[in-house]
Amino acid sequence: MPYNTPAFSFKWLSSSILGLGSAFMLTACATTGTASPGQTSGQTAKTSPAPQAKNVILFIGDGMGISTITAARIFDGQSQGKKGEEHELAFDTFENVALIKTYNVNAQVPDSAGTATAMMSGYKTNIGAINVPPALLEARSADVCNPAALPDTMTQRAQSAGKAVGILSTARITHATPAAMYGHVPLRDLEADTDIKGPFAGCSSLAQQMVGSQAEVIMGGGSKEFSNAQMQTLKTDFIYVDTKTDMKRAKTGKLRGLFNRDHMSYEADRAGSQEPSLAEMTSVAIDRLGTDKDGYVLMVEAGRVDHAHHDTNAYRALTDAQALNEAVKVAKAKAGADTLILVTADHSHVFTMAGYPVRGNPILGLVKGFNRETRTIDITEAEDGKPFTTLGYHNGPNVREADSPALTDNMVQDKDYRQQTAVNLNYETHAGEDVALFATGPGAEKVRGVMEQNKIYNVMAAAMGWED
Numbered sequence: 528m529p530y531n532t533p534a535f536s537f538k539w540l541s542s543s544i545l546g547l548g549s550a551f552m553l554t555a556c557a558t559t560g561t562a563s564p565g566q567t568s569g570q571t572a573k574t575s576p577a578p579q580a581k582n583v584i585l586f587i588g589d590g591m592g593i594s595t596i597t598a599a600r601i602f603d604g605q606s607q608g609k610k611g612e613e614h615e616l617a618f619d620t621f622e623n624v625a626l627i628k629t630y631n632v633n634a635q636v637p638d639s640a641g642t643a644t645a646m647m648s649g650y651k652t653n654i655g656a657i658n659v660p661p662a663l664l665e666a667r668s669a670d671v672c673n674p675a676a677l678p679d680t681m682t683q684r685a686q687s688a689g690k691a692v693g694i695l696s697t698a699r700i701t702h703a704t705p706a707a708m709y710g711h712v713p714l715r716d717l718e719a720d721t722d723i724k725g726p727f728a729g730c731s732s733l734a735q736q737m738v739g740s741q742a743e744v745i746m747g748g749g750s751k752e753f754s755n756a757q758m759q760t761l762k763t764d765f766i767y768v769d770t771k772t773d774m775k776r777a778k779t780g781k782l783r784g785l786f787n788r789d790h791m792s793y794e795a796d797r798a799g800s801q802e803p804s805l806a807e808m809t810s811v812a813i814d815r816l817g818t819d820k821d822g823y824v825l826m827v828e829a830g831r832v833d834h835a836h837h838d839t840n841a842y843r844a845l846t847d848a849q850a851l852n853e854a855v856k857v858a859k860a861k862a863g864a865d866t867l868i869l870v871t872a873d874h875s876h877v878f879t880m881a882g883y884p885v886r887g888n889p890i891l892g893l894v895k896g897f898n899r900e901t902r903t904i905d906i907t908e909a910e911d912g913k914p915f916t917t918l919g920y921h922n923g924p925n926v927r928e929a930d931s932p933a934l935t936d937n938m939v940q941d942k943d944y945r946q947q948t949a950v951n952l953n954y955e956t957h958a959g960e961d962v963a964l965f966a967t968g969p970g971a972e973k974v975r976g977v978m979e980q981n982k983i984y985n986v987m988a989a990a991m992g993w994e995d
């Protein structure tokens with residue numbers, strides 16, 4: 528299972544998260560309630576007193592940049608026998624769209640912890656931190672390990688308002704994005720109790736904070752991050768399931784599901800397992816959360832689009848983006864008109880789509896262009912005389928070298944193929960350009976223009992009638 532190894536570690540961050548006041552001046556313009564550069568005046572307006580939306584569903588494709596969306600749209604269309612470019616994903620029809628600026632307070636190209644904080648807490652923070660303000664990190668305050676001293680998150684506000692909360696991810700449930708729905712930690716690496724050491728000795732692990740969460744539904748992967756005692760608590764204090772079958776027939780109560788020791792399988796590898804699809808998890812979550820008369824907040828993360836991109840494996844990135852699209856279809860069908868639905872990415876990847884392929888060319892295939900002289904459609908050759916693919920990455924492990932073998936369509940359309948890259952890194956990186964936000968439902972009209980990522984929080988808060 529070469530694609531199931533969590534190859535990338537954020538351990539390198541631990542020295543830079545605390546202290547080192549670099550770029551700290553950015554904090555002031557990135558905090559809730561302060562006008563930000565690039566912000567249009569309408570987005571900082573006070574919230575309306577009357578709630579517009581009873582429920583909010585936030586879909587996050589981890590690493591699902593705009594090039595990923597375009598390629599996934601074509602991939603999904605071609606999987607239905609179409610040319611693909613004209614196809615529409617479920618969220619392509621949402622009426623409200625914005626560009627989102629994803630940078631972290633101290634990072635031009637962000638990570639998922641800082642970006643999840645922006646969405647869940649309404650302020651930007653340092654790369655690697657989850658729901659801890661940058662000022663406390665820079666000051667090395669002991670409060671970074673004291674959730675009670677930290678600003679409330681959207682989840683805490685929703686629960687105070689009587690709303691039910693659901694948290695779904697195909698990644699480990701202690702991974703950065705889902706963790707931001709229930710936890711506060713100065714460093715995302717603090718997933719298990721065994722990760723608590725050194726400068727973070729006073730912190731509570733994300734596994735421990737997840738066990739303490741009173742959200743109605745929490746499901747994903749990552750059971751290995753939980754101690755025996757924590758697993759026992761999940762099984763005695765909650766309705767605990769670890770198979771798709773048990774998830775679907777679970778009795779009422781607070782539901783906890785962990786379907787894999789590590790991240791859940793990629794959608795491309797899930798067949799024959801007892802792991803539910805993201806759409807199946809979304810369906811169960813909406814059914815259960817929908818019984819709360821006060822409404823609900825649900826976060827659904829396609830967590831592994833990101834991991835496949837880090838491995839420069841476009842096939843699995845696109846099939847996981849396709850799985851997110853299926854989950855959005857479920858939400859559109861099941862959630863009522865009183866539900867605000869948002870679809871976004873936390874950050875992009877260095878993933879490109881290029882080369883003048885003809886209309887309908889297989890999106891994973893070699894570039895085939897129209898030859899004006901022979902009036903035929905031919906494989907396009909690069910300066911080295913060899914073909915190349917439409918999809919590629921700026922950096923990553925499979926560098927195109929002079930002695931690289933000539934590619935064939937069979938090679939590049941294999942699900943294990945890793946697209947070629949320019950810069951040699953053993954793990955492809957995130958990208959820093961804006962991502963898209965698509966919105967429909969009550970309150971969605973605030974999604975427009977170019978927005979700071981933390982303003983997504985304000986859109987959700989305003990829809991639910993909360994003061995900023």
Ligand SMILES: [Zn+2]
Pocket residue numbers: 590639833834837957
């Ligand atoms: Zn990543």
